[in-house]
Amino acid sequence: MSAGRLACVLLLLLGGAARALPRNTFVVAIGNNQGSVGEVDLLYAESDAKAVGEALRLHAGVSSSRQRLLLGEGAEPVRRALLELNTQLRAEASGEPSALVVFYSGHADAAGLHLGASTLPLDELKALVEGSAAAVRVLIVDACRSGALTRVKGVVEAPTFALETKDDVAMEGLAIITSSAAGESSQESDRLGSSFFTHHFVNALRGAADANGDAKVTLTEAYAYTYQQTVRSSGSTLALQHPTYAYDLKGRGDLVLASPADAPSRTGRLTLGSAVLHVVTKERVDGPLVAEVVPQGSRRTLTLPAPQTYFVQERRPDEFREYEVKLGVGEASALEQRSYRAVRYDRLVRQRGGERPFVVQLSAGGGVRGPQFSPADVGPLVQFGVGFDFAWGSVTLRARGFTGAARNDEDTLRRRDWEGALGVAVSRSVDWPWLTLSFGVLVEGVGFWQRFETNRTAPHRAAAGAAFTALFALERELLKALSVRLEGGPVASLFPLATVDERGAQRVGVGSAVTFTLSLGAVWRL
Amino acid sequence: MAAVRGGWLAAAVLVCSGCGPGLVDGRYEGEPRLALKGSTSPPPPEFEPFKRQLRLSLFYAAKGIMGPQTLDGLVEHEATGQSIELPWSLDWTIYDEPEARHLMTPDFALGIPVVYADKNGNHHRDADEPMVGQAGGTGVVFVKRALSAQESPTRRPAPAVFALVAKPLPCSPPPAIAPGETDCGVPLAEPCMSDAACGTGKCLTAEPWPWPGGYCSLQVTPGGCAPKTGIVWRSHAGTQASYWVQRCETTAECRDPYVCDPLQKACLPLNNVSLRISPETRVLPLCQPGPGMTLPPP
Numbered sequence: 001m002s003a004g005r006l007a008c009v010l011l012l013l014l015g016g017a018a019r020a021l022p023r024n025t026f027v028v029a030i031g032n033n034q035g036s037v038g039e040v041d042l043l044y045a046e047s048d049a050k051a052v053g054e055a056l057r058l059h060a061g062v063s064s065s066r067q068r069l070l071l072g073e074g075a076e077p078v079r080r081a082l083l084e085l086n087t088q089l090r091a092e093a094s095g096e097p098s099a100l101v102v103f104y105s106g107h108a109d110a111a112g113l114h115l116g117a118s119t120l121p122l123d124e125l126k127a128l129v130e131g132s133a134a135a136v137r138v139l140i141v142d143a144c145r146s147g148a149l150t151r152v153k154g155v156v157e158a159p160t161f162a163l164e165t166k167d168d169v170a171m172e173g174l175a176i177i178t179s180s181a182a183g184e185s186s187q188e189s190d191r192l193g194s195s196f197f198t199h200h201f202v203n204a205l206r207g208a209a210d211a212n213g214d215a216k217v218t219l220t221e222a223y224a225y226t227y228q229q230t231v232r233s234s235g236s237t238l239a240l241q242h243p244t245y246a247y248d249l250k251g252r253g254d255l256v257l258a259s260p261a262d263a264p265s266r267t268g269r270l271t272l273g274s275a276v277l278h279v280v281t282k283e284r285v286d287g288p289l290v291a292e293v294v295p296q297g298s299r300r301t302l303t304l305p306a307p308q309t310y311f312v313q314e315r316r317p318d319e320f321r322e323y324e325v326k327l328g329v330g331e332a333s334a335l336e337q338r339s340y341r342a343v344r345y346d347r348l349v350r351q352r353g354g355e356r357p358f359v360v361q362l363s364a365g366g367g368v369r370g371p372q373f374s375p376a377d378v379g380p381l382v383q384f385g386v387g388f389d390f391a392w393g394s395v396t397l398r399a400r401g402f403t404g405a406a407r408n409d410e411d412t413l414r415r416r417d418w419e420g421a422l423g424v425a426v427s428r429s430v431d432w433p434w435l436t437l438s439f440g441v442l443v444e445g446v447g448f449w450q451r452f453e454t455n456r457t458a459p460h461r462a463a464a465g466a467a468f469t470a471l472f473a474l475e476r477e478l479l480k481a482l483s484v485r486l487e488g489g490p491v492a493s494l495f496p497l498a499t500v501d502e503r504g505a506q507r508v509g510v511g512s513a514v515t516f517t518l519s520l521g522a523v524w525r526l
Numbered sequence: 527m528a529a530v531r532g533g534w535l536a537a538a539v540l541v542c543s544g545c546g547p548g549l550v551d552g553r554y555e556g557e558p559r560l561a562l563k564g565s566t567s568p569p570p571p572e573f574e575p576f577k578r579q580l581r582l583s584l585f586y587a588a589k590g591i592m593g594p595q596t597l598d599g600l601v602e603h604e605a606t607g608q609s610i611e612l613p614w615s616l617d618w619t620i621y622d623e624p625e626a627r628h629l630m631t632p633d634f635a636l637g638i639p640v641v642y643a644d645k646n647g648n649h650h651r652d653a654d655e656p657m658v659g660q661a662g663g664t665g666v667v668f669v670k671r672a673l674s675a676q677e678s679p680t681r682r683p684a685p686a687v688f689a690l691v692a693k694p695l696p697c698s699p700p701p702a703i704a705p706g707e708t709d710c711g712v713p714l715a716e717p718c719m720s721d722a723a724c725g726t727g728k729c730l731t732a733e734p735w736p737w738p739g740g741y742c743s744l745q746v747t748p749g750g751c752a753p754k755t756g757i758v759w760r761s762h763a764g765t766q767a768s769y770w771v772q773r774c775e776t777t778a779e780c781r782d783p784y785v786c787d788p789l790q791k792a793c794l795p796l797n798n799v800s801l802r803i804s805p806e807t808r809v810l811p812l813c814q815p816g817p818g819m820t821l822p823p824p
Contacts, residue, residue, distance in 0.1 A: 374552035456556035498548035
C-alpha cells in the first residue's frame, strides 16, 4: 500500500468520535528471544514486548494490574495465560466494554510462533484471541512471515479499507496487525535497539502517528505510521518489510489506541519541527536512542518520559538541526522555539547522515608560494577548485596560478616566473565543533614559464613538471553553505632544470625544489 | 613504498620526457657569448698589498685602435667583470655584448682583458686605481653587422661576430697572395716539436704566443709556395714575419684547442688568454700596421 493511500485511510463514520480503549482493557505482551532449534537468538524481542506494554500503560491508560508480561515463556504458559485471561474476562463480564490486546515479538513462521523449544500454531493463537470474551480484540505480531495471519503475502498493495458502521453499536471485533507480509522477514536493528516494526509502533503510540492532530492515535493512524516507517527503515537493508493488517471491526468511530496528551505524570510533551526524520537520544548525540520518528499531521507531538534531557536531531534535506531539550514533568516544549546548531552538508556526509552520498564544493582562494628557484622568488598565487565531499574524504580538481619576480645570484639578471597547475587533491577531514581540520595530498601537473628582463641573450623558457603538496587546512563555517578556509603546506616540485657550470654551459636534468604554499579562501558547498 | 618510489620515478620520467632547454635557477646569467680560458703570470711584489682587490674586465677602445693608448682612454664594460686573485687561471664567461658607449664605430668594437686594482670595491675602475695586467695577444671583437673593407677599422672585411681575435689586429688590407694548388709539403696546423716535423715548413711553438702542441706553418717568401689550405698571418713579434697558417671559417675546422680568428680567417691559439701582470700604464698595441705603414700620431 502506498504511503499516500495509507495516509488517507479513514474510518467512514461521518461525524463519529474516536473511541478509546475501554477501561476494561487487558494486555498480554509476549516476547521470546529464543526460537526453534537452528534459529539465531533475537536480541530485542523481550525488550520490545516490555516496551509495548509500557507504551500502552503510559499512552493508552492500561493499568499495570491488567497487563500480563510473558518473557521467554514457552507455548504452554502462553496458552494457559490466554485461557486464564479469557476465563477472567467472562467472569468479570458486566456489560462494560472490554478489550484484549495481545502483542507478540519473537520467532515465527507461517505455521506458528516459535517459543523456544515449543510452537504455538498461528491458527490456535488467532482462535484464542478471536474467541476471547473481550468485545474488541487486537492481535499484533512482530515476527517473520507473520503475514500468514492476515493472509497478505509479499509486496502486494492491500486495498484501502472501510469499516462498516452502525449507529449506537459499541466497537467490537478483531484487528490483526503483523510486522511483515507472509514470506517476508521481520528485522531487528542494533541502531534502534529494537525491531523496526515495534520501534515505530511504540513511537506511533507516543504521538508520532497523530495525523489529524486531535491528540489521539487511532488504530488506523498507528498502522499507517508504522507501515510507512517500517518500509523506510527496512529499505536501508537488503530485505524490505511490509506490515499487514486484517480488520473485522464494527462500531462507531475508529478505535483509539492511545491518547498521548493524557499521559500520566512523569512525562512531558515535545513538539517536533517539520515532517522530516527526527532522531531523539538521551542526554547527548551518541546517547541511547529513544525514538526515530517522522511526525505526522500538524501536531507533531511526542509524549516522552520526563524529567529528561534529550538530544534531538532534525534531519532536513539541506542540513541537520541539532537541539538540546531539557523536558520537565508535564512540560510542553516545541523545537521551533529553541535554538539549534546547524550541521553543514559536508559534515552530514562525513557522519553518513542526511540523504546525500556526497556534496559538491566550489572553492577559490589567494595566497603566497614560497621561494623555489632562488630565495627571492616568493610571489602571489590564486587557486580555484571544484570537488566532492564523500563520507570517507574529499576529492577536488584544482587549478592554480602563480607569478613571482626573481634575480639571479649575481644580481645581473631579472626574471619573472609564471606557473599554471592543474591537479587533484584527496583529503580527509576531522570535524570539531567550530572548525574542520583537513589533511591530504595534492598532485599537480605544472607548466613553468620564465621570462627574462635583460639586455643579455636569455631566451624565455617553458617546461612541464609536477608538484606534490601535503595539504593542511582549517575551515570555519561563516554562513550557510559558505566557509572560510586557511590552507597550506610543503610543496615539492619536479621540473627539467638546466644546470649551469662556471663557463655558462648548461646540462638539463631533473631538478627539484621544496617550498611552501599558504592561502586563504572561501568554500561554497552546493 | 615500492609504489611511492615508482610514482616518483614515473614523475621524473614524465618531467624529463619533454625536457627541452629546461628551467634555470639563480646561477643562470644568460646565454654565454664568449667563454675564455686564461692564466696570469706571477704578480710582482709591489702588487702584494692589493692582490685580493683585483678585478678583471673587458675594456673597449672606444676612441679607435690606432696609435698608443692608455687605460684612461679605454671604456670599461663593468658587466663583464669578475674579481680574481693572483696568480690566477680562469674560466671567464662573458654574457654581455658591448654597449653603445663601447663602440669605436656604430658597428665595431674591440675590447681587451685588463686587470686593475679595485681598491674601493665598487666594481668599476676609478682614475686612481692602477692597471695591474692586460692580455698580450688576445682581444675581443664585436662587429654588429658585416662590414666591408672600407667600413671596417681594420681595412679588412669583417663578418658580424662577437669573438676572440688575435691582438694586435692587422690594420691593413690582406696581402694579395692567393693560396696555391698544393700543400707545399707542409702539414699546416699539425702538431710539431721541431721544424723537421713540418716538412719544408716551420714549427711555431712560442712566438708571439704559446702554440699548444706546436703548429706547422710555412714562412711567406716572395715567389714561394702557397699552400692550398693556407692564409697569410703576420706575427707582431720579432721580425714580424708572415706565415702561412690554416685558413678557416669556423672554429670547428681548427684543431683543438685552436680558434678561428674571424677577422683573419686563420686557426690561431686564441683560447688561452694570457694576462701579463706588470706595473705599466701603457696599453699594448691594438693595431698592427701593414708593412711600410706608419700609424697616425695619437
